[in-house]
Amino acid sequence: MVATEQAMGVKLTPGFPLELGKKLWSWLNSPREPNFDDFGPATQEDFLLELAHRIRREGTWGIWSDGELVGYLGYYRTSPMAVQFHGLVIKPENRGRGYGTAAFRSAIQELRDRGVSSFTVMPYRGNTAIERVLRRVGFNFIGMLNGATRRDRQPLDVS
Helix, strand or coil: CCCEEHHHCEEEEEECCHHHHHHHHHHHECCECCCCCCCCCCCHHHHHHHHHHHHHHCEEEEEEECCEEEEEEEEEEEECCEEEEEEEEECHHHCCCCHHHHHHHHHHHHHHHCCCCEEEECCECCCHHHHHHHHHCCCCCCCCEEEEEEECCEEEEEC
């Protein structure tokens, strides 16, 4: 069993069942939100292919509460002691309830127990929800990559 945030009743499970990928896609697109840059998946099929790659090659967790899937958190190792998080998704009706914060806390502890000591995240500028989560779990914003990617053919900053 992976680390658990007891107060929230949140449990992270390693891996992520690919068949639940359609749920993630619907959560990301209900309503449609600017979740991807111009280089990310544009269709559900492309998203499922990307998710399958991440499940095989990177670290993924399902976020569960009371036996129900409420989200997903992904990461990849940038070195033996460093991780970059990406892809926090919380079911729309469960947003704002602390699941993202609880999942990050549990994930960080689990990874620290495995010897990881450095954590990074590069959210899109203006994603205030993830910025709040990251501040709650102790991340400091140290800079901005201006025009690091593009959305709708326009420069998009990453913090």
